[in-house]
Amino acid sequence: MMKRSALLLPALAVFALTLTAAAQPASQPSAKTADPQKPPAAGTLPRSWKQVPIPPLRAFAPQAPRRIELPNGMVIFLQEDHELPLIDGTVRIRGGSRDEPAEKIGLAAMYAEVWRTGGTKSKTGDQLDDFLEAHAARVEASNGLDSTSLSWSALKQNFDEVFPVVLDLLQHPEFRQDKIDLTKQQFASLISRRNDDLEEIASREAAKLAYGPDSPYARTAEYYTISAITRDDMLAWHHRTVAPNNMVLGMVGDFDSVAMEQRLRQAFEGMPRGAAVTALQVNFPGPKPGIYFVEKNDVNQSSIHMVDLGIERRDPDFYAVEVMNQLFGGGFSSRLFAHIRTKQGLAYSVGGGVGAAYDHFGVTSLAMGTKSGSTAAGIEALRKETADLITGKVTPMELKTAKDALLNSFIFEFDSKEKVLAERMRYEFYGYPPDFLQHYRAGIEKVTTADVDRVARKYIHPDRMAVLVVGNAREFDRNLATFGHVTTIDISIPEKKPEK
Amino acid sequence: MAMKTVFSRALVIFVSVVIFFPALLAQDIASFEKRITVKKLANGLTVVIMERPEAPVFSFYTRVDAGSAQEVPGITGLAHMFEHMAFKGTHEIGSRNWPAEKVALEKVEQAYAAYENENLKDVGRDANRVAELEKAWQAAVAAADDYVIPNQFGEIVESEGGVGLNASTDRDETTYYYSFPQNRLELWAYLESERFLEPVMREFYKERDVVYEERRMSVDSSPQGRLLEQFLGTAYIAHPYGRPVVGWPSDLRSFSATDALRFFRKYYVPANIVVTVVGDVKAQEALPIIEKYFGRIPAGPAPEPLRVKEPPQDALRSVVLHDKSQPLYVEGYHRPDFRDPDDAVYDVLADLLSKGRTSRLYRSLVRDKRIALAAQGGSFPGNKYPSLFFFFAAPTQGHTAEEMAKPIHEEIERLKTQDVSDEELESIKTRAKADLIRGLGNDQGLALQLGEYQALYGDWRALFRDIDEIEKVTKADIRRVANKTFREDNRTVAIIATDTPKSSAPAGKGEQ
Numbered sequence A: 001m002m003k004r005s006a007l008l009l010p011a012l013a014v015f016a017l018t019l020t021a022a023a024q025p026a027s028q029p030s031a032k033t034a035d036p037q038k039p040p041a042a043g044t045l046p047r048s049w050k051q052v053p054i055p056p057l058r059a060f061a062p063q064a065p066r067r068i069e070l071p072n073g074m075v076i077f078l079q080e081d082h083e084l085p086l087i088d089g090t091v092r093i094r095g096g097s098r099d100e101p102a103e104k105i106g107l108a109a110m111y112a113e114v115w116r117t118g119g120t121k122s123k124t125g126d127q128l129d130d131f132l133e134a135h136a137a138r139v140e141a142s143n144g145l146d147s148t149s150l151s152w153s154a155l156k157q158n159f160d161e162v163f164p165v166v167l168d169l170l171q172h173p174e175f176r177q178d179k180i181d182l183t184k185q186q187f188a189s190l191i192s193r194r195n196d197d198l199e200e201i202a203s204r205e206a207a208k209l210a211y212g213p214d215s216p217y218a219r220t221a222e223y224y225t226i227s228a229i230t231r232d233d234m235l236a237w238h239h240r241t242v243a244p245n246n247m248v249l250g251m252v253g254d255f256d257s258v259a260m261e262q263r264l265r266q267a268f269e270g271m272p273r274g275a276a277v278t279a280l281q282v283n284f285p286g287p288k289p290g291i292y293f294v295e296k297n298d299v300n301q302s303s304i305h306m307v308d309l310g311i312e313r314r315d316p317d318f319y320a321v322e323v324m325n326q327l328f329g330g331g332f333s334s335r336l337f338a339h340i341r342t343k344q345g346l347a348y349s350v351g352g353g354v355g356a357a358y359d360h361f362g363v364t365s366l367a368m369g370t371k372s373g374s375t376a377a378g379i380e381a382l383r384k385e386t387a388d389l390i391t392g393k394v395t396p397m398e399l400k401t402a403k404d405a406l407l408n409s410f411i412f413e414f415d416s417k418e419k420v421l422a423e424r425m426r427y428e429f430y431g432y433p434p435d436f437l438q439h440y441r442a443g444i445e446k447v448t449t450a451d452v453d454r455v456a457r458k459y460i461h462p463d464r465m466a467v468l469v470v471g472n473a474r475e476f477d478r479n480l481a482t483f484g485h486v487t488t489i490d491i492s493i494p495e496k497k498p499e500k
Numbered sequence B: 001m002a003m004k005t006v007f008s009r010a011l012v013i014f015v016s017v018v019i020f021f022p023a024l025l026a027q028d029i030a031s032f033e034k035r036i037t038v039k040k041l042a043n044g045l046t047v048v049i050m051e052r053p054e055a056p057v058f059s060f061y062t063r064v065d066a067g068s069a070q071e072v073p074g075i076t077g078l079a080h081m082f083e084h085m086a087f088k089g090t091h092e093i094g095s096r097n098w099p100a101e102k103v104a105l106e107k108v109e110q111a112y113a114a115y116e117n118e119n120l121k122d123v124g125r126d127a128n129r130v131a132e133l134e135k136a137w138q139a140a141v142a143a144a145d146d147y148v149i150p151n152q153f154g155e156i157v158e159s160e161g162g163v164g165l166n167a168s169t170d171r172d173e174t175t176y177y178y179s180f181p182q183n184r185l186e187l188w189a190y191l192e193s194e195r196f197l198e199p200v201m202r203e204f205y206k207e208r209d210v211v212y213e214e215r216r217m218s219v220d221s222s223p224q225g226r227l228l229e230q231f232l233g234t235a236y237i238a239h240p241y242g243r244p245v246v247g248w249p250s251d252l253r254s255f256s257a258t259d260a261l262r263f264f265r266k267y268y269v270p271a272n273i274v275v276t277v278v279g280d281v282k283a284q285e286a287l288p289i290i291e292k293y294f295g296r297i298p299a300g301p302a303p304e305p306l307r308v309k310e311p312p313q314d315a316l317r318s319v320v321l322h323d324k325s326q327p328l329y330v331e332g333y334h335r336p337d338f339r340d341p342d343d344a345v346y347d348v349l350a351d352l353l354s355k356g357r358t359s360r361l362y363r364s365l366v367r368d369k370r371i372a373l374a375a376q377g378g379s380f381p382g383n384k385y386p387s388l389f390f391f392f393a394a395p396t397q398g399h400t401a402e403e404m405a406k407p408i409h410e411e412i413e414r415l416k417t418q419d420v421s422d423e424e425l426e427s428i429k430t431r432a433k434a435d436l437i438r439g440l441g442n443d444q445g446l447a448l449q450l451g452e453y454q455a456l457y458g459d460w461r462a463l464f465r466d467i468d469e470i471e472k473v474t475k476a477d478i479r480r481v482a483n484k485t486f487r488e489d490n491r492t493v494a495i496i497a498t499d500t501p502k503s504s505a506p507a508g509k510g511e512q
Helices: A107-117 A125-134 A156-171 A177-192 A198-211 A223-227 A231-241 A257-268 A318-330 A335-343 A372-391 A396-408 A417-430 A436-445 A449-459 B002-006 B008-035 B078-085 B098-119 B127-145 B152-159 B182-197 B204-220 B223-235 B257-267 B283-294 B343-354 B360-368 B402-417 B422-438 B443-457 B462-472 B475-485
Strands: A066-069 A075-080 A086-094 A138-143 A147-155 A247-253 A290-295 A301-309 A350-353 A363-371 A466-471 A486-488 B036-040 B046-051 B057-064 B163-169 B174-181 B273-279 B317-323 B328-335 B372-380 B387-395 B491-498
Touching: A066 A257, A075 A257, A075 A417, A086 A156, A086 A417, A107 A125, A107 A138, A107 A147, A107 A177, A107 A231, A125 A138, A125 A156, A125 B422, A138 A156, A147 A156, A147 B422, A177 A223, A177 A231, A177 B360, A177 B372, A198 A290, A198 A301, A198 A363, A198 A466, A247 A257, A247 A417, A301 A372, A301 B204, A318 A335, A318 A350, A318 A372, A318 A396, A318 A436, A318 A449, A335 A350, A335 A363, A335 A372, A335 B204, A363 A372, A363 B204, A372 A449, A372 A466, A396 A436, A396 A449, A396 B152, A417 A436, B008 B036, B008 B046, B008 B462, B036 B283, B046 B283, B046 B443, B057 B182, B057 B443, B078 B163, B078 B174, B078 B204, B078 B257, B098 B127, B098 B204, B098 B257, B152 B163, B152 B182, B174 B182, B174 B443, B182 B273, B182 B283, B204 B223, B204 B257, B223 B317, B223 B328, B223 B491, B273 B283, B273 B443, B328 B402, B328 B475, B343 B360, B343 B372, B343 B387, B343 B402, B343 B422, B343 B462, B343 B475, B360 B372, B360 B387, B360 B402, B372 B402, B387 B402, B402 B475, B402 B491, B422 B462, B443 B462
Parallel strands: A075 A247, A290 A466, A290 A486, B046 B273, B317 B491
Antiparallel strands: A066 A075, A086 A147, A086 A247, A138 A147, A301 A363, A301 A466, A350 A363, B036 B046, B057 B174, B057 B273, B163 B174, B328 B387, B328 B491, B372 B387
């Protein structure tokens, strides 16, 4: 009876239905008590939740990982956790898909895949697979916008065998051609499937509208960019990025951190420093306002996205924006959820807010899925919510509910050793102060209704937003042209590089 | 063979793994025994508490032993609908004036019943009368809505620091979960018991529209959703596993709040519910609190078992969807439920076929033949009742769904006629143990697993015994079960055969 842990394809796994589709908002402790309480008399039960006593939260000091900086610039975090006999870790290396050349989009993703599957000088990827699976261990590389990560998970008693695989991959990757060919075919197949799913189309095209279609933050791989990638490109990428001064390593599990430090020093101190990978300068022109449409005639629901550029997380307005996002489009009590889902029944999935990324502008986005026949009504509903937000005032009650939610759930930002490690690694990677999280609480506490009103007017501009509809136009309640000029986006997949 | 030469040390480790594990797991069970308390309350509700004071938080998992398998035609989707309604509040939560709201909700039900009676008439349906009655029903809904404080239940949970607030409905069960700071245990006990003590079906018909949107998203507008609905509908002709969890369109447009309450009263009896709490709690302190609040729910008779059984399949069934999306292939074979002595053999088969890059389907269809982007096998869609063992493949560009059949059947033939290797079998057993350990590291995951096993087996320890069962699986078992299960007359195939459009679609309302 292992159904729950079986590796089902996402397609089959999603068949259980959940209450909400939207991700839960960024969360956050609280030694505060809720509403003033009138404790009930002994032996009777409170009629109202307001009478349930809430004692102070148990004092808790999360365990900080040991931070080590090697002379060659590599930063290591060691987090002991002796609950289970596991040793897991990850090496995050600067350089990701935003750093790849425009004519070779997909290089960083393909590099990450073939890095592992292509094996090392002495072992093929298939041999690594056999070895790791036999020990129930995993070593996998993954690619992101700004980095590639090589991660592992091993039972404690196998760590001495598994960790050398990680080192071997870092030092002697082979990128064998058969796996390059396999990966190219797989990536091309993924491209051929990219217009099957409504939400996949909508989120891809919405990002292109927010950042611009050729922006390193939104562009997508094509058949011709995939086929242009060579083994030499991957080797060059590896040698350019895999240098200690571009890496942050984090390890969590059942080990002694003093002994582990010695071991890691031996493994990495001899690695020569490389050229620092610095992010490219990218323009953020912002979206061209208007209505954009993608036809998909095998669906009965439209996906609507309204997008604009957001902010950086280090922006002083971040805290006020967090509170605004929570009350506007965050949880069950948010305006978008209450008005568009609960009261109007227009959507199952609805949410949004001003996006905040660590080292570039995030995307501000309002999104919903509604039946084809209420597409225009959906756009109107989103527009009304944005208009009400920037012309009206948030109420003290809304502010309190949102701040309580963020502050009382703050503990969940660091309720496991693994999370504390991940947080520290993230701040290290992006050059944020290590105590950024500690400031979060104070930052949220200070936010007033006036702050929320101010950031709403500052960052939400319905007239600047691009409105994207992906759906089945024949069933729409109104012609989209009644909202203004409609730009139709052609999403057909080009076989060759278009001539411009 | 290459493995031995390249990794000579591996063999040594290999042996130690086998010896090491049973000791490790025995230790785990002993440590779990000390930290887990199980109690059946006077009303029949089972409580499982595990002390895990890693941080001042806890998670819970309420599992109701009723899912869409308990539905009958006409009310499909109702188990899931009720799950949504369990967030609408109670007499105390979500109402400005409960006595008045109660009256208003009764009027809604009367008006709705009158409207539906006319609307569903086969003979003599009067369209004008339907319109009038619909208007009256909508007016009654509007009057009742005046008393509502929307989403107050969720708002309380969130503003008190709850995270991961959600719920899920499947064929076998309905589950509710979130995590709270440790000092909100009593508040949680109040909220969680209150919603199953006196749920209120406010805003039912708007929520029904929300659920219909969920159907559009997960089934109607999703190629895989459409494929799986057809696949299960074809594989099952009698048993409710063949019906969509989200419900058929007709039922989603007609079932009522009265229907939902009837379902609730029948299935949400304490004897049918297991509540599991894991985290920074002390059983000695928590149990009296939980008992106090959950003990309020009145006992009721356990619902009668399902009568219907799927008749044995004795002919190949297939369904082809001519779709615009890229091809997909799925085939399935009926298999017994989780109580069957061969249950662990199916788990081993799933791992052998699907787990990682050493799995047989990956190596054959993805790596060597290069005709599939992904290929997997496993059990679906349930546990409690006889389920299916499926094979799923997504062809690579230029390959059709039909091409998937032959290599899948070759792998099946291999399972039937050749023993798996010792290495393969050991590797599977090792992974099963490691995966178990990996699943023990967080409150919410533990609550889910302990609750699930407690409910299905009547004992959370079955979570660890599953591993013993896998340990006992032999090569002969695998061949025997493959021969027993993977027969052509027990097979259902469903595919998406991609249509290539001849001409572009006519312009709709999206164009200028």
